[in-house]
Amino acid sequence: MHTGIITLTTDFGLTDPYVGAMKGVILSINPQVRIIDISHQVGPGDIQAAARLLTETYSFFPTGSIHLGVVDPGVGSSRRAIGVYAKGHLFVGPDNGLFWPILSQDPDARIIHLTKSVYFRPHVSHTFHGRDLFAPVAAHLSAGVDLHRMGTVITDPVAFKIHTVQQGTHTLTGRVTAIDRFGNLITNIEENVLNRFLGAHQPLIQLGGRVINTLHHHYADVPPGEPLALFSSSGHLEIAVNQGRAAECLGIEEEEIHQLEVEIERI
Amino acid sequence: MHTGIITLTTDFGLTDPYVGAMKGVILSINPQVRIIDISHQVGPGDIQAAARLLTETYSFFPTGSIHLGVVDPGVGSSRRAIGVYAKGHLFVGPDNGLFWPILSQDPDARIIHLTKSVYFRPHVSHTFHGRDLFAPVAAHLSAGVDLHRMGTVITDPVAFKIHTVQQGTHTLTGRVTAIDRFGNLITNIEENVLNRFLGAHQPLIQLGGRVINTLHHHYADVPPGEPLALFSSSGHLEIAVNQGRAAECLGIEEEEIHQLEVEIERI
Amino acid sequence: MHTGIITLTTDFGLTDPYVGAMKGVILSINPQVRIIDISHQVGPGDIQAAARLLTETYSFFPTGSIHLGVVDPGVGSSRRAIGVYAKGHLFVGPDNGLFWPILSQDPDARIIHLTKSVYFRPHVSHTFHGRDLFAPVAAHLSAGVDLHRMGTVITDPVAFKIHTVQQGTHTLTGRVTAIDRFGNLITNIEENVLNRFLGAHQPLIQLGGRVINTLHHHYADVPPGEPLALFSSSGHLEIAVNQGRAAECLGIEEEEIHQLEVEIERI
Numbered sequence: 001m002h003t004g005i006i007t008l009t010t011d012f013g014l015t016d017p018y019v020g021a022m023k024g025v026i027l028s029i030n031p032q033v034r035i036i037d038i039s040h041q042v043g044p045g046d047i048q049a050a051a052r053l054l055t056e057t058y059s060f061f062p063t064g065s066i067h068l069g070v071v072d073p074g075v076g077s078s079r080r081a082i083g084v085y086a087k088g089h090l091f092v093g094p095d096n097g098l099f100w101p102i103l104s105q106d107p108d109a110r111i112i113h114l115t116k117s118v119y120f121r122p123h124v125s126h127t128f129h130g131r132d133l134f135a136p137v138a139a140h141l142s143a144g145v146d147l148h149r150m151g152t153v154i155t156d157p158v159a160f161k162i163h164t165v166q167q168g169t170h171t172l173t174g175r176v177t178a179i180d181r182f183g184n185l186i187t188n189i190e191e192n193v194l195n196r197f198l199g200a201h202q203p204l205i206q207l208g209g210r211v212i213n214t215l216h217h218h219y220a221d222v223p224p225g226e227p228l229a230l231f232s233s234s235g236h237l238e239i240a241v242n243q244g245r246a247a248e249c250l251g252i253e254e255e256e257i258h259q260l261e262v263e264i265e266r267i
Numbered sequence: 268m269h270t271g272i273i274t275l276t277t278d279f280g281l282t283d284p285y286v287g288a289m290k291g292v293i294l295s296i297n298p299q300v301r302i303i304d305i306s307h308q309v310g311p312g313d314i315q316a317a318a319r320l321l322t323e324t325y326s327f328f329p330t331g332s333i334h335l336g337v338v339d340p341g342v343g344s345s346r347r348a349i350g351v352y353a354k355g356h357l358f359v360g361p362d363n364g365l366f367w368p369i370l371s372q373d374p375d376a377r378i379i380h381l382t383k384s385v386y387f388r389p390h391v392s393h394t395f396h397g398r399d400l401f402a403p404v405a406a407h408l409s410a411g412v413d414l415h416r417m418g419t420v421i422t423d424p425v426a427f428k429i430h431t432v433q434q435g436t437h438t439l440t441g442r443v444t445a446i447d448r449f450g451n452l453i454t455n456i457e458e459n460v461l462n463r464f465l466g467a468h469q470p471l472i473q474l475g476g477r478v479i480n481t482l483h484h485h486y487a488d489v490p491p492g493e494p495l496a497l498f499s500s501s502g503h504l505e506i507a508v509n510q511g512r513a514a515e516c517l518g519i520e521e522e523e524i525h526q527l528e529v530e531i532e533r534i
Numbered sequence: 535m536h537t538g539i540i541t542l543t544t545d546f547g548l549t550d551p552y553v554g555a556m557k558g559v560i561l562s563i564n565p566q567v568r569i570i571d572i573s574h575q576v577g578p579g580d581i582q583a584a585a586r587l588l589t590e591t592y593s594f595f596p597t598g599s600i601h602l603g604v605v606d607p608g609v610g611s612s613r614r615a616i617g618v619y620a621k622g623h624l625f626v627g628p629d630n631g632l633f634w635p636i637l638s639q640d641p642d643a644r645i646i647h648l649t650k651s652v653y654f655r656p657h658v659s660h661t662f663h664g665r666d667l668f669a670p671v672a673a674h675l676s677a678g679v680d681l682h683r684m685g686t687v688i689t690d691p692v693a694f695k696i697h698t699v700q701q702g703t704h705t706l707t708g709r710v711t712a713i714d715r716f717g718n719l720i721t722n723i724e725e726n727v728l729n730r731f732l733g734a735h736q737p738l739i740q741l742g743g744r745v746i747n748t749l750h751h752h753y754a755d756v757p758p759g760e761p762l763a764l765f766s767s768s769g770h771l772e773i774a775v776n777q778g779r780a781a782e783c784l785g786i787e788e789e790e791i792h793q794l795e796v797e798i799e800r801i
Contacts, residue, residue: 007291013575013715014573015576015583015715016573016714017572017587017590017768018714018767019573020590020591020594023570023572024541024595024596025594027595027596027599028595031537031538034294036290036302037281037571038286038290039281039283039287041281041282045716056284056287057288061291061294062295065291073777077752077754126752127765131767178283181278181279181280181282218344218393218394219340219342219343220341220344230393230394231392233399238394243340272561272565276554303554303557306548306549306554307548309549323551323554323555324555327554327557327558328557328558328562329561447550448547448549448550449578449579486661487608497660498659498660500552500661500665500666510607
């Protein structure tokens, strides 16, 4: 049940030798494996952003794919290294919440504390487990080694605090989780949750002092430069501006998004 | 006549999950295909820049390669999705002019309006046809499905306005089409067009108030810091500065390049 | 003794067609080869940075891998094109010092001046040897052509000035060679050199007016925000700040790093 595909999601950027070294280590163990870059542009140490990238990409790959996530501000400390089997996919990385949004959705998820050093590089540095521990483990998994042979089962992975949508009698309150490259604001409000809340009503959406009161289907449903609400390709409520950048039009900075609430009423 | 190679040219950047999702969709349909990134750094919605990248790279790949181009500001509107067979290669993307510079050069080009949803993902979102329509179509093509089975032939693709070189009695007038990473100014004046215009004469090249009156072969033909004109690797007139950045030396900003004329006289 | 792997290290960036064209040329010659991006984000013309990337990544790949390095400010001048066999790997690129740190470590390194145009593209441009000369040579090597058939042996490659560590009676003086994406300062002082110098003593490390007097193992050995010295994953002395950016905390700019000395005394 392995595909020979390893995806990479890291905060290593593309100017340092770190990503190249990881790819070399993987190919030295399994020359046949296919390495697919998801992103190396995660903000340094931004576990939340990396978790979102993993959550929103893994399921499109063939089941049995291996997803290597290395955003690891606690490298070399006592944080554990884990391998996870969840939702039909394998995940390898630090136990810092990176895979929590995925494994918490799978009651049958199995989490292995990676302890068998025979699957690591001979010398494991204190500052680069991506190269010395996670990459070789992923490569051995891709070559068919069973995850269970690589360590011991644990049941207390580090949880990642996920902002949940709050539903009151009259309001639904969510948050902006990301601004994408097009300036679109992606929220944590899922389509089915919003539809259930609205019933036959229309929404009154408030965000950063702006009000939007219709849900549209396409960007082109409103004139260029106008804001609109629609469902994103990941199935979440999205605030966009047709042919414009919602974040700029609404005066919202990257840094403040995690404080930004979206409030919805029924009208 | 397919190679198992899919190239990707998008404006999705590398911080969002969009590129990863597309790669996953492709590999889920054809696990054997080879995915080659051309660029994901096209400016958001910059069809012209993406068209240039496609035009200047596709022909170096083996014939039968599949080139996926997703710069799609009109996603979800009534713009058509197309597959194109031209110059021995296959192209998949929105019908917004992206492939026009290539297909307009091939009188035998065939253009298919992609309508057969059996080759799409089961649910096609309104905002991400790259993942839900173009990626699966490209993957099915790479697996050997004939493009003609995927829709209906059309003959009126959206044309892309290409700035052509104007030839007067005494002057040849072209434009700057790009500033590359090295600050070189690439124009739309082709080597053979310029040579035919010049005959046995030397050129007097005027650009942004500067005059250059010799054509050189190598950057190193002039002292460091000096501007020069030569033919670029794509066979176009290029204004460069040896070991410097022509755009900066000549005080030219990225935004103004498409307004920038290059005038050539014979001397 | 070839692996079918070609790695790419260039200063071409990801917005121009240059990298895509090179990949196409390679795949047109050897459709089976696997292309692995190390980086295309080397600063334009920064041979030193590219040499560091090559030096710190090549050895992690399977022996017999081919490493294409194209940072080539002298393209089209009389600088030679070379292929190098050293340390069990093959290297292809301009003779400008790019491979010097690797080949100077291997007394048996063989350097071939690439002169056999049968292994180049039919027309070699004056400005893009990456596409027209180096990429096809690498592809032919990956297809099994012997490097010795591609030109003539030379023994005077361009040397790259490597800053060596200066050892005085009481001090060891090195330099910062890079600031990585996390703001860590990587020096040229190797672990075994420092340990030999220190013997049973502790170090007193001075850098940019700051003093650090202990060597630690992990970032987490000091409180968040505190600077520390440790050995980097490449085995060099590194100055870091736990959960912070050493470069910023110490007020060091990217541009000045090559002037920046690190002085170590024994205490």
